[in-house]
Amino acid sequence: MIAGRGRRIRPPRRGLGTSDAVDFDSMWDVLASSLREIHTKNASKLSFEELYRNAYKLVLKKRGETLYIRVKEFEAEWLANEVQPRIIEELSQTLLLATSGTQMIATANEKRVAGEKLLRALKQAWEDHNLCMNMTTDVLMYMDRVYCKDFRKPSIFSASMGQFRDHVLRTPLSDNPDDQISIAHILNAVMLDQVQMDREGDIVDKSLLKSCAYMLEGLYETEDEDESTKLYLTSFEPEFLRASEEFYRLEGAKLLLEADAGTFCKDARKRVNEEEDRCRSTLSPLTLTKVKSVVETELIKKNLPEVIALEASGVKYMLDNERLLELELIYELSARVDPKKEELRKAVQARILEMGNDVNKATAAATHTLPKPSDQDGDKAEGEEKASEKPVSQQTTAAIKWVDDVLQLKERYDHVLTEAFKSDQGLQTAFSRSFTDFINAFERSSEYLSLFFDENMKKGIKGKTENEVDLLLDKGITLLRYIQDKDMFERYYKKHLSRRLLMKRSISMDAERQMISKMKMEVGNTFTQRIEAMFKDMAVSADLTSNYKRHVAELGDPDPKRAEIEVNVLTSTMWPLEAMAPSYNDGEDRPRCIFPPQIERIKQGFEKFYLDKHSGRQLTWQANMGTADLRAYFPEMKGAKKTREINVSTYAMVILLLFNDLPPGGFMTTEEIQARTNIPLNELTRNLQSLGVAQKTRVLRKEPMSKDVKIDDKFYFNETFYSQFQKFKIGVVTSGNKVEDSQERSETEKKNNDTRGGVIEAAIVRIMKQRKELSHQKLIAEVIQQLTARFMPDVNMVKKRVESLIEREYLERIEDREPAAYRYLA
């Protein structure tokens, strides 16, 4: 040192390290005795300041390491000599034996008492240790901050926790090196035992268990205190999960054997909830997901398929008996183990199909038993009409019943879906698929559905509020959604609609329009285009008629006897004309009806009027679809007024007018009538039947009196006819919409297939025009994709169409191309 260096800065009061030897031992003695005091819970007399100062000084004098080691040694000694013996004292022989695998002799109660004793002792020891260590840490705060940080030692707190682990839990109980049983083992066994008791419904001290679990959570395998090395996770949890697995495997087998599906589900759910509760209140939330997955796998996943399939109480039973609560349980459980709920889906789908097929079968039975006799009578014209009248309407009812049944089924499953299955998306699509399957398996679905609409439009919606109508239509539309062959439906719907329109049978035009807009939304614009065109024709015709009336008035033809005419001009492409007169086969020219002169005149007048307006069009009169109002005078009728207004079909009008020319008492045979009117025979017989056979509307007298109309029957004007009504209607038999018989049906199908052929060809050409070249597979796929909205194209049909297009040189096969491919020829 340089002499004379004055110091302005006062040297620190404490010497700085190197030179001065601290009296470590005396300081340590003070500290050690204080630590002992802390452990014996006499800390309140100790001075924090003094202890801290001592520790501080030791660290400052670079004795931190010694201090650290000494404290650790002190703790180890304390734990080994004071704490562990106390716990071993509490350790009863029963537990020792149980853990070492010796045969269990103890009763459950003994076991519980012994276990709780140990747990309590451990809990106490742990809490004491924690308390003491917190205080020790406070005192040694400076050491933790400085020494431990600089030398990267675990804090004294973690170190002492490690001591607790090693000296209390992990020290083998006996000196025998082979016998490694330690408190930790026994603790695990006891805790598992307690959990097992809890599961079996015995009452255990949950908070005690919780604090022991908490202790295990507070201890780590190493002093780094890595979260994943908690003793709880490394030593207890695996054992616990193993035990749980075993328990639930047995539980599952037992339940399956003893209980029905509902009970199983309730129990399973209860178990899951219990385990969740247990993790929260008794063990550690860390285990929650793990033990849940154990329960789910062992109890639910492995047993669920069997439960669902249970004959007497499984899903089928629940569905049939509307056990919504149980279904909900099943759903919940399935959702736990399988996001797709495969098993449940299969079961429910199977049930839907089954029930749907039942409905189909019932309907088929209803329609098939009855037509049989009519088929047999088919050869005989006589009597057939009358006989088939009843079954036909029955068939219609059956059709409507079918739709109703399907709707009911649908409603029921919708209910199940929303109430029990939480409107699960996957299940919903599965349901839809099942519905689609069985509805399309029933070949008459399109027709029946259309009939259903027809029926409702004609009668069903009478007196219903707008909302009810809306609901009804919506239901119908949902079924429409399931129908694949939408073109078939369209065909039928058009047919039925045209009748409704022409016969003015529709109750509400609003409802009709609503229906169309709904269909438009559901199936698309192209689908409803033609139907809309039909409506348009009707509107145009109404205008036309009134125009014509004005025109006639202007002409000033004052003939008072002149009949009024109302014409519906129908665009032939839009209206299913053949369908409306099904008795004519294609290609056969419809014979022109010979109208009575007064009518013929009007007809010609209208034709002239119309063709003036629209040149180049052709009008074909469809007398079979019209009606006429007649005023008839019955000279012999009872009562004052002898005239009646009768509404008849156009044909009937033509027939009746013939009788005007006959002298009183004159007659005509069927043959004569046919010759003079040129009405097709079957139409004629049908009309004559309603005029001369039907009880209430017997305007003509027939000889001989029988049900059937034969070619040489004679018809007289029935002068004694009486009707209590001033106005009445003589309906023509079978004019309504009803189920087709099988012949009609095959015709419809054939026509439909022809249309489809056209559509398919159009689609193929469209695609090929765009792509120029395409392989066979791709072409088929694209065609199907384009057309599915309308119908499900048959692959064979597509192939045929391709062939036909190749023949017509729209396409050609590309040579030597594997797989086969086509090229578009411009």
Added chain:
Amino acid sequence: MVLRKDQIEASLQEEKKLIEDGKLKEDNPLDVSETFFRLCEACRCGDLKTCQETITEGVNINARDRFDYTPLILASLCGHFEVVQLLLESGALCERDTFQGERCLYNALNDRIRNLLLSYDYSKSTDPLQPLASHITSLLTREHPQTSDILVAAAEESFRLHKFILSARSPYFAKKLSVAPDTASWKLPSAIPPQAFGIAIKYIYLGEISNDVGGGPGTGFSEDEVLEGIDKISRQLEIISLWDGILESGDRRLARQRRTDEVDKGRNQLEAWFSNNVLKHKIILDTARAENVKWDRNNGVFADVLLRADESDDAFEIESPLEEDPLQRKPERKNGIPIGPLRQASRSPSRDGKPRKSILFPVHRAMLLRSEYFLTMFSSAFREAQATEYLHIISMDCSPEVLEVVLQFLYTEKTDFPLEIAIDVLFAADHLLIEKLKMKAAVVISTLGNGSMSQIPTRLDAAETSSPAPEELDIYDVVRAGWLTRVPRLEEFGARYLAYRLESYIDEEDFADLVRESANRIKGRQETDTIELLDDIRYYLSERFRLRFEDSGLEDMMEEEPTIATEAETDIDGKLPEDEGVDMGSLPNGDAARGDVNSSSGIMMKDGSSTIRTLDGEMVGDELEGDAINYQILLGKIEGLLTRLKLDA
């Protein structure tokens, strides 16, 4: 977001207007005082010591001089990194989007300073009082340990408060509590909504008052009623500025300024209360009797604990010469030392040879909690935390002066203490785990202890006399204290200090010890084999001499070269200027020097004598060459030292 230039100018204009209207206080008011001028000068030439001194004197470091310079701008412009750091640490503002702030940043001499400015929360300057304010605010909600001593009951709520804060902040409470110091509860007039009182309390506890006063549906009081209540309560408690503060609102800067003023005012109130009560009521008595002091819980200063500090045994040995030494270089600095009645009172008996004295400070746990040491102490289950009839006496392991500094910091955030006790404060702060005070002590040591380092010629001249001027501090102690308390700043400071005076320390045995210690520190950590201290010294050494070479310019040196020819010199002259910034340890000169040293001790001796000659000025007219030789010799000596200590570095 950076404002465009015109935006900055617009806001500057606005600011000017506000200032003219007297609404806004100027951030940088003009200051033409002598002290401020000295500060500016010090900032220009990088005189850390003067800077610290003037700051301690309480000059406004955010003021501006006649040329609109603020000290920070000056320091940053002149490139004095340490000064900039000191200013920023002392609360100099450098705010983005203000005219002065941008000026400061754009004027920064180099990137190092620029980055420092940016890193110092350039965007939002921190309020140095914020920690104090937030601690006091937190007392309102702190559950454990329990520190409140008065319960104010309102309709439904009750507030647990602290008498000393109430009486420091509210004249009303001060009067009321001085009359009846043992009041344990106070009832709020029922006419005043609890919300209003809550706001008043928040204000008293230095919390930030929001504009939303609460009230409205569901609270039982409408907003107007709450406002009215605040009006009433602020008048009753005589804290009118609360009401003013609530009324005013709007401008962000105004609000912040008001907040700063409020906290400042609060601090001053606390300080006044601290010195009027805590310091005034301290008890001075013989150490032997200190244990027997019994203070009732209900005392006039509302203290709930007594801190005891013993006069040190050797107090007079150190202090006496200090007192009596008329040759003190800067006697005026004594004025900075808070020589209160305490010191005189304590000193006189010690001089009379009477028994040791102890001093007891009546203090409040609520404030002590700012130190983690006390927080742990009062939260623990030890004796100090137990409730007793009489106040606990906790003896502190430091001198009364130091304890007073610590207390002053805890109560008021103020830290001015002289260099003499700086190291003690450092240790006390380390002991009590008060990081901020530790830093402050380190700052004091490294600035005031610096001597006139910037004036190197003077230093060399002083060395010329070959009887070194009296040192202000034992640098070895400082370095060791730095190591012990883990303040790297002190080690750096020590290295710098030693480097600039190496010639007077290099041969001392203590220096060798220090180097050995430094080496051992590293060995203990088992890291690299460099010696941190020596690396630092080499670095500062190069800085010291490089400055000289740069001043003179390369060409001059080249001309001089033939005149004096030593091998080493050639090397230096040729290379040193180019190698600036490179770690000195790797310089070729080092090798050359080692060659010198290793060749023989004779050469070393000869070099040594030549140094002296140089320093003596025998080789007249060439100071620069002298420096170069000095540099070489010093480096050589370091190598020699290492060899001797058998340390490989």
